[in-house]
Amino acid sequence: MAKVIGGRVLELVIVFFGVTFVIYAMVFALPGDPIRALAGERPIAESTIATLRAAYHLDDPLLVQYFRYLGGLFTGDFGTDFSGRPVGAQILRAWPVTLVLALSAWAIEIVVGLGLGLVAALKRNTWIDRTILVTTILATAIPVFVVGVSAQLLFGVRWGILPVAGDKAGWPVAFILPAAVIALYGLAVVSRLMRSSVIDNLGMDYVRTARAKGLSRRRVVGVHVLRNSAIPAVTFLATDLGYLLGGAVVVEGIFNLPGIGNLLFGAIRSHEGPTVVGISTALILVFLVTSVLVDLLHAALDPRIRHD
């Protein structure tokens, strides 16, 4: 286990430096002269340029600038937005909403996805199976914002069943619709993984043994097959986090949930470049750390992964 942890953490370190360097190089080093951009159309004195360049350390070599930026990240400094508020503090405040949204979406994906996959496997090659396949694929073919605004119009405005926007109604009422919209996109993969896994498991020896011992079909499927089949789907769900975070950007924007995604949505809309980069970087780092944690948890739970 120690070897697994060591390897995974080493990988995280390499990926961390790589990802932050790519972001830095793409965003801060490539496009034009930031001081000129700051000045806009107005003429600017050479001495002012020199002072500003020194103040922002723009004359240092790229690598030195990068490490200064990295030092900022480690101390929670993700830059400031246009009104001078630190991005890090705003992220901290918005974090719980996004976490709740992602976990709710995850829960829906697990319950509905595993359920659909199980039903499709048990009713394999019937019209039920095909309907599940077609609807879940259809759902992935429509962009998340189209589904989002349509769901908002139907459930919120026309029928008035669920809140149109905002988080005033609290969990779960305010989160049902946005979480369901995000979850819709994982359903196709989760249900299909579950389907093929259940089909594989139904043909296993232990199922025959259990049946031979006189256990009811309901018990064999409900207890033995279900538990063993869920592993691949749950593994996928762990890697799906990156998608959930991306989906949160659009969905929190549409449903006006005050989470990190909404911060990012607003920053993109109002062209606040530095804020966009700060928030995205924070989200990407969260994604990196979480995926390592999930991997380790997974290795701890399933001995087969440890010994690969």
Added chain:
Amino acid sequence: MTEALFDTTAPARSGRGMWVRILRRPSVIVPLAALGLLLLIALLPAFFAGLFGNGDPRVCDLSRSIDGPEPGHPFGFDVQGCDVYANVIYGTQSSIAVGVLTTVLSLLVAVVLGTIAGTRGGWADSVISRLTDIFLGFPFLLGAIVVLNSVSERTVFSVSLVLALFSWPLLARLVRSSVRGITGSEYVLAARTMGLSWWRVVTRYILPNALAPVIVVATIMIGSVIVSESTLTYLGIGLESPAISWGLQLASAQSKFQLAPHLLLFPSIFLAVTVLSVIVLGDSLRAALDPRRNT
């Protein structure tokens, strides 16, 4: 002489037979036909847009803003009073162009890097694998947001370039493992023992056998890229007007959606049909190429 015989006759014939068999499946023919039509639309937008007599997407009449469908304007008018049908038809071009261009670019990078990593091993493999890890560390949409945010001119080409930057690693990983599997097989060993050059072994023996699963995933990728482009455009960092794309139409439709659902409906249908055809095609190819999964 013998080599030429081996290369052309036996494998080629069985290969062609396989493709003919695959092409006969309805789950391949239907999406292929749909994609063929969409490709025609993308290549000849003026002809298809003109079918109802109002083929210019830039002829707009503000007094007709968000009016519904009527004869001559089957999909109605958008917020600016332009013909929605003509716009949707012209939008096909940029959406498909972004999807195909992104996928082709990432496929090129992935095949080159994946093949080098898979056949050479050693430090080249380590470097390429770490590079792949780093780019896989970005959640796709967030990575694209960070980079597109600082791209000043967002055209079909530059957006595709950015999307490709974050989509090649998945394919590269796939190429590498597929190539590695085949590099270990005996006929490759035989080819090497015959003293054939690395280039010849790779291009004649390894790649033709390693690429099938990669092509399948790449096909499906076209669909997810088209969806991502429209999502990014909706967020305001994808394509920009004066470009015409489904993403731009959907983004501008959102504000008037409650009054004029047709603005959202028609671009969505085109987008969904395109993406669905691509996904179904990729999926049927996968099932056809890998009979074990055919349960």
